[in-house]
Amino acid sequence: MILSIYNFTLLTDKIHSFLSAHMSEEFVLTTELVLIGLLIVTFVAVLAMVLIYTERKVAAYMQLREGPNRVGIYGTGQVVADVLKLVLKEGITPNGADKLMFNLAPYIVLSTCIMALAPIAFGNGLVLWDLNIGVLYITSITSLGVIGILIAGWSSNNKYSMLGAMRSGAQIVSYELSAGLCIISIVVLAGSMQMSEIVNSQADGWWIFKGHLPVIVAFIIFIIAATAELNRAPFDLAEAESELTAGFHTEYSGMKFAMFFLAEYINMFVLCAMAATLFLGGWMPFHIGHWTTFNNVMDYIPSPLWFLGKTFFIIFIIMWFRWTFPRLRVDQLLDLEWKYLLPISMINLLMIALMNILGWHF
Amino acid sequence: MIASVFYFLSFVSIFFAVMVVVSKNPVHSVLYLILTFFSIAGHYLLLNAQFLALVHIVVYAGAIMVLFLFVIMLLNLNAATEPVKSSLMKFAGAIAGGSLMLVLIAVLSKINSIQPAHEVNTQIGLIKNLGKILFTEYNLPFEVASILFLVAMIGTVILAKKNPHTS
Amino acid sequence: MNVVIALTITGILNLFGSIFSYRKITPLLSIIGLTTAIVFNSMYWNTNQSFFNHMMVVDNYAVAFGTVCMVLAACLIIFYNRFMGDNDHHLPEVLSVIVLSVDGAIVMVSYTNLLMLFLGVEILSISFYILAGLKKKDLGSNEAAIKYFLMGAFSTGFLLLGITLIYGATASFDLSVISEYVKLNSTSTNYLLLSGVLLILVGLLFKVAAAPFHFWTPDVYQGAPTIITAFFATVGKIASFGAFYRLFQMCFSPIVNEWSGVIMVVAIITMFIGNITALQQKNLKRMFAYSSIAHAGYMLLALLSHDYLGGNAILFYSIAYGISSMSAFIIIHIIQTQTGTDEAMGFAGLVHKNKTLAMITAISMLSLSGIPLTAGFFGKFYLFSSAIESGYVLLVCLAVINSFIGIYYYFKPVIESYFKDSITDDVIKLKSVETILLIFLSIATILLGIFPGLVPAI
Numbered sequence: 012m013i014l015s016i017y018n019f020t021l022l023t024d025k026i027h028s029f030l031s032a033h034m035s036e037e038f039v040l041t042t043e044l045v046l047i048g049l050l051i052v053t054f055v056a057v058l059a060m061v062l063i064y065t066e067r068k069v070a071a072y073m074q075l076r077e078g079p080n081r082v083g084i085y086g087t088g089q090v091v092a093d094v095l096k097l098v099l100k101e102g103i104t105p106n107g108a109d110k111l112m113f114n115l116a117p118y119i120v121l122s123t124c125i126m127a128l129a130p131i132a133f134g135n136g137l138v139l140w141d142l143n144i145g146v147l148y149i150t151s152i153t154s155l156g157v158i159g160i161l162i163a164g165w166s167s168n169n170k171y172s173m174l175g176a177m178r179s180g181a182q183i184v185s186y187e188l189s190a191g192l193c194i195i196s197i198v199v200l201a202g203s204m205q206m207s208e209i210v211n212s213q214a215d216g217w218w219i220f221k222g223h224l225p226v227i228v229a230f231i232i233f234i235i236a237a238t239a240e241l242n243r244a245p246f247d248l249a250e251a252e253s254e255l256t257a258g259f260h261t262e263y264s265g266m267k268f269a270m271f272f273l274a275e276y277i278n279m280f281v282l283c284a285m286a287a288t289l290f291l292g293g294w295m296p297f298h299i300g301h302w303t304t305f306n307n308v309m310d311y312i313p314s315p316l317w318f319l320g321k322t323f324f325i326i327f328i329i330m331w332f333r334w335t336f337p338r339l340r341v342d343q344l345l346d347l348e349w350k351y352l353l354p355i356s357m358i359n360l361l362m363i364a365l366m367n368i369l370g371w372h373f
Numbered sequence: 374m375i376a377s378v379f380y381f382l383s384f385v386s387i388f389f390a391v392m393v394v395v396s397k398n399p400v401h402s403v404l405y406l407i408l409t410f411f412s413i414a415g416h417y418l419l420l421n422a423q424f425l426a427l428v429h430i431v432v433y434a435g436a437i438m439v440l441f442l443f444v445i446m447l448l449n450l451n452a453a454t455e456p457v458k459s460s461l462m463k464f465a466g467a468i469a470g471g472s473l474m475l476v477l478i479a480v481l482s483k484i485n486s487i488q489p490a491h492e493v494n495t496q497i498g499l500i501k502n503l504g505k506i507l508f509t510e511y512n513l514p515f516e517v518a519s520i521l522f523l524v525a526m527i528g529t530v531i532l533a534k535k536n537p538h539t540s
Numbered sequence: 541m542n543v544v545i546a547l548t549i550t551g552i553l554n555l556f557g558s559i560f561s562y563r564k565i566t567p568l569l570s571i572i573g574l575t576t577a578i579v580f581n582s583m584y585w586n587t588n589q590s591f592f593n594h595m596m597v598v599d600n601y602a603v604a605f606g607t608v609c610m611v612l613a614a615c616l617i618i619f620y621n622r623f624m625g626d627n628d629h630h631l632p633e634v635l636s637v638i639v640l641s642v643d644g645a646i647v648m649v650s651y652t653n654l655l656m657l658f659l660g661v662e663i664l665s666i667s668f669y670i671l672a673g674l675k676k677k678d679l680g681s682n683e684a685a686i687k688y689f690l691m692g693a694f695s696t697g698f699l700l701l702g703i704t705l706i707y708g709a710t711a712s713f714d715l716s717v718i719s720e721y722v723k724l725n726s727t728s729t730n731y732l733l734l735s736g737v738l739l740i741l742v743g744l745l746f747k748v749a750a751a752p753f754h755f756w757t758p759d760v761y762q763g764a765p766t767i768i769t770a771f772f773a774t775v776g777k778i779a780s781f782g783a784f785y786r787l788f789q790m791c792f793s794p795i796v797n798e799w800s801g802v803i804m805v806v807a808i809i810t811m812f813i814g815n816i817t818a819l820q821q822k823n824l825k826r827m828f829a830y831s832s833i834a835h836a837g838y839m840l841l842a843l844l845s846h847d848y849l850g851g852n853a854i855l856f857y858s859i860a861y862g863i864s865s866m867s868a869f870i871i872i873h874i875i876q877t878q879t880g881t882d883e884a885m886g887f888a889g890l891v892h893k894n895k896t897l898a899m900i901t902a903i904s905m906l907s908l909s910g911i912p913l914t915a916g917f918f919g920k921f922y923l924f925s926s927a928i929e930s931g932y933v934l935l936v937c938l939a940v941i942n943s944f945i946g947i948y949y950y951f952k953p954v955i956e957s958y959f960k961d962s963i964t965d966d967v968i969k970l971k972s973v974e975t976i977l978l979i980f981l982s983i984a985t986i987l988l989g990i991f992p993g994l995v996p997a998i
Contacts, residue, residue, distance in 0.1 A: 109398075109400075112400075112401075112404075142423065143423065143499065143500065144423055144424055144427060144500055147424070147427050147428075147431070148427055150431065151427045151428075151430045151431040151435060152430075154431055154434075154435030154436070154439075155430070155434060155435055157435070157439050158404075158407060158434065158438065158439060158442065161439065161442045161443070161446065162400075162404070162442075164446075165400060165442075165446050173446070176446075177443065177446070177447075180439060180442075180443060181443075184436065184439055184440075187435075204500065476735065476738070477735065480731045480732065480734070480735040481731075483731040484731055484732055509593075510593050511593075511595075511655065512592055512593075513591065513592035513593075513595040513596065513656070514595065514653070514655045514656055514659055517544070517647060517656065517659045517660075517663075518659060520548055520551075520640055520643055520644075520663055521644075521659060521662050521663045521666065523551070523552075523640065524637055524640045524641065524644075524663055524666050524667050524670070525666050527555065527633050527636060527637050527640075527670075528637060528666065528667070528669070528670030530633060531630045531633050531634060531637070531670060531674075532670060532673055532676065532685075534630070
């Protein structure tokens, strides 16, 4: 199989054997952990910058503007300038705040997001921790972010923060249900919760093509739920600036604010990567039936590129939403989840289970 | 290695559990409780039950505790609203709890050889084995549990819903 | 097994009552469902079937106790419009909670696996917490629900910890495996097992409201809607005793010497606290709460008997106690709605207001206090004789003394209704179905008092 030319297990094995030849076992473990940590930090920093730049440019083009265009080539330096500004700003802790909680909250939010990156398959053999319940791991870890948000809102001792945290908590807890059901429907089809297994099950076609209408419905619901879980427009009631100033992070400034900001973008990446892995085949290249030549050409594109391409496509869709739909009211938001999305995704899950038992998918 | 991790996790879970009771601020109590749940999830991991560990985190830390935080934050409880308990009650409580602890510690200290009573299947905590055993051997409890949840759901609806005739 | 399925389907059908607008007939539907379940249940008599890898076994014991619970629940549903009050809107939901709670009772009397015991206890308790808080605008009812919930959840923790320790000792949840293990190791002291037994005892003693775990009972019984209190005092108590006796008789009888002391002390304390405190109560619901504590004390005697005699005794006592306290609570409710008071003086001159009701009051009180020619007498007789045969003479003497104390307060309402003048002269009118039911319960009390052989041996 030609896929093996981009198999990253060879690379990682080589590094491991190289380190083992020179050090004791504990040192190898430590060095590898440090290397992975460095990789993650770099990846997260670069990712955030790229996403901020993309967000601003996409927004600009949708509104027939130029967007950032002064600092650096095509305004790419603008992001660096923004980051520098946030880092250098003073971080203020309000007097009435619960000091410890107030300063702890951004770290909780950020660390849960970064932890969720662990089981994501970035490419063929490029997984940090391919545990056998990877999908469940991601859902459980992302659900913890709510705690950080609630703490942030409560400890700020500000009514806007509190209201924003409440709204965002209610929203995330509600939409997690239908997102979870959509994830389960793919787990039913793939027969595993392991990320690599799910990707491998799509070697002969992505689930969105193989699974007929139910999988498409699940995909759409997952995208809607992901948008809501990210508190992004049209579900951005938690930080509705016309009513709540800035929601739960009203009182945060400087680096602590930057961490919330960062966490939001990493979360977006994680959820979109989930969608890409579950429905669009992860790093699997695009194949069409027996067009061997076409398929071979596709195979020559490295697997991380496929993965990132799909993920950024979904991120683009979510950014597109922001400038397309008006913001919902709270009651509309909860109605949408509990009265429409949840029943639909439950029935959909049953359909998919039926389809899987009868073997009706390709 | 495993033993020291076990002792560390046990210490952490007991410490945070005590902090839940001791801390004055209810919100802090809830947060300590979340940490307790985390350390218990760590125990599951030690037992090679990764699925249970994660479900424990999702259900307790992710869902139940979030609702808990919601309620406690809305109630705006603080040290001032805490009811004053008489020292007699505290004394009685301490004696009752202390006796229970004494009995349990006495019992546990008598068990000098801790051996698994039967052959332990270390793979039982993995999701595939767990699913198999739930749908074969423990099928009936699994189904009966649904009645329990149904009752609880009906109950919440009855108690929480406003009566349209009176209001 | 069919019983559980029939009850669950009835509960779910009730839930659809609001959507498909047949809510008016949901009481009838529930009674039909319960009747079907009773028929299914009686078909299991003498079959001794075991279900699903030995999770549940339907032996005669389970059939008998299950039938008692279901009959009592069906009696209760006939009075549905009396406990709904201003909650009329939720009728289908409340009925389905009641029907599903009977499901829990069935599981509790027929389990052969500790997991099923736990699930049964939880189903029953959670429905009880909900039912206790049915009067949403009433502070007493709210207090009852919260108190019951907090205490009940705490005691379930003990039960669960006990189950865990027993699993640690025996490596099984299965009652037959546990009993084999206990039989083999009955000579040596197994501390893990014993502490597990102790903690399970705490959990179950709470559920049957035995002292010193009885503090929730008066408040909950007083605060809950009266007909619901009848449900707690009958179905709840009988199912809990069914579970209690089954576990201790099947598994832990070889080590009876280890726990009989605890049961004896608890039984003595329970009887005395229940009866003596009941003497001082003005509020009838509170008085009956304490009297039900005292009854739990008598029933604990059966646990000490060595053979299956105790099972028969506890069954007969459950039936006798169940039907008489069911009718007693129903009458209290009727008087309460009529006169607005739930103290004994509300009964004053009842004989002038409604002769049948006064008669029924007298019969049920006689039966509860254990006067001959009523079911209560033979209930106590069987219980005490089973305890004597196992050699607990002193305990039985104390229990007899307690029965005499009990007579004093049980006669209060009877004396009020026959020998006092009423405050008002208005006649109490009942629906014919309610009167028929009450008469039926009284006839059953007297019949069992004359022909105790009507209850089959198990």
